[in-house]
Amino acid sequence: MTYATDRLSPDKVKLGVCCTLWWNDDFPTIDAGISFDQAVSDMALAGFQGCSIGHKYPSDATELMAALNLRGLRVSEPWTSTYFTINNMRQKTIAAFEETLAHIKALGGTELVVAEFGASSHLLPVDVFANRPVFTDSQWDALTSGLDELGKIACSAGMKLSYHHHMGTGVMTRADIDRLMASTDPDLVHLLLDTGHMAFAGDDPLDLARAYADRIGHVHLKSIRPEVVRRVREEGRTFQESIELGVFTVPGDGAIDFRPILEVLATAQYEGWLVVEAEQDPNKAIPLEYAKKARAYLADVLGW
Template sequence: MTATLHRLSPDKVKLGVCCTLWWNDDFPSIDAGISFGQAVSDMALAGFQGCSIGHKYPSDAAELKAALDLRGLSVSEPWTSTYFTVGRMREKTIAAFEETLSHIKALSGTELVVAEFGASSHLLPVDVFANRPVFTDSQWDALTSGLHELGGIARSAGMKLSYHHHMGTGVMTRADIDRLMASTDPELVHLLLDTGHIAFAGDDPLELVRAHADRIGHVHLKSVRPEVVSRVREQGLSFQEGIQLGVFTVPGDGGIDFRPILEALAAAHYEGWLVVEAEQDPNKAVPLEYAKKARAYLADILGW
């Protein structure tokens, strides 16, 4: 462990895991029949403290909290898709966000994650690179205005809003993220660093950390398989095809070295969730095996 990594101690950061190791929330057909109960038991067995919320989770907050409490888990974040850049969706987006906020408060959570999916190509059976939206200036204005409103709602509720850059969307590349950070209030809009999505997009996750360390409010740690990234780009494949080919994997596997990334986060005195994620086909990649692999890899770097 380096001199700075001690700052990422258990009293400063929490280790979570996304349920996308066990099933896929974007593409429900990518499923091995694993139940909610087995998934959260696997998470606890692998040594994690928390998890994201997925479509197989109980919708009743009391029931979900009891199941997580039983396993010593808490909720790392919920997800809300935003649609500020397309017509007549602002009010619906805000209403959906407020519903999510109410749910996460009932679960004693403090984090909210959003991503703009207006005109996104990631759910479509099309080339994910060639068909992702490029926002106009007016769309950027609509997005930043909407995010400021959501950030204000979150702050008033004592919660933190982080924006998730994502493949196939209008905030996908380093240049997009730079513009979003320059256009938003750091008190209202934080950045969710997703190492896998930025590497898939063709940019360097370490350089992203160094550029925006003071804005990072939440972290998703996932790796990529570079040969699959190249295949998706060269063959014009869809996001779903990339996932099914194994474009994403966990830390400790794939092409990303996480030690310098974690060192950079430690140097910036990051505090919050470090959440392992890998949108893999559970029929090909046994979820518990990969969860344990990631936890062991992080233990080797962090020292705990």
């Protein structure tokens, strides 16, 4: 098969890496004691151009910019959780989003990533599949209208908003994503394609990429280990246990073939971030080793 990944050139896409290789922001006990300075140095050493923001990062924008500039890194995205589907949280969600927007703008970033965590099971000590929320029509209306409002705020600030589908949430499966995409303004709300979360949920990330190629605004590249997915389903494991068991890994490892996915993005003339991500236990998976493995794989696929 001939691939067109040469069209995903360095002048069109940037390669980033999430700090979840070094520690976990959702579950602070998944940590090997790696400092912020070591993590961002590893990112630069592995050959990445940018990174997500995590809880160990300096909160002061000037201090953070200095540390990243020293290593030739940029911020690929911040994360903001939304809570439109639960009571009395709309204005608080919007206020938190605006605070994040101001911070990322001060850092020179242009991307904003959100996910709805109202009633999510992913942080709870429960079966991540059996207990994820299923939204009512009124909750869907609250979510999609809220996302459109956040999209307007982002656009007015010259920023782009992308929605992150996520395990254990009300927007987890392909059917959920289809409904969200159909119910939001395509000029305001883009899709964050997360290959690992889509495959873990039981759907095909390649089909998702094909369906929404022109609406993808941000990309998280991570793979899965199918034997761990099966165990999680059969044993009713939590999301935290899934991570600790090694359900996710980086491109170049695991079961997902990223070449056709990147071909779809190339054909759609995607421009933006390709961000390597794998929530792993750094006590078991040496972060720099896996970051370099992912970067070498992408170099082989992309040609740079």
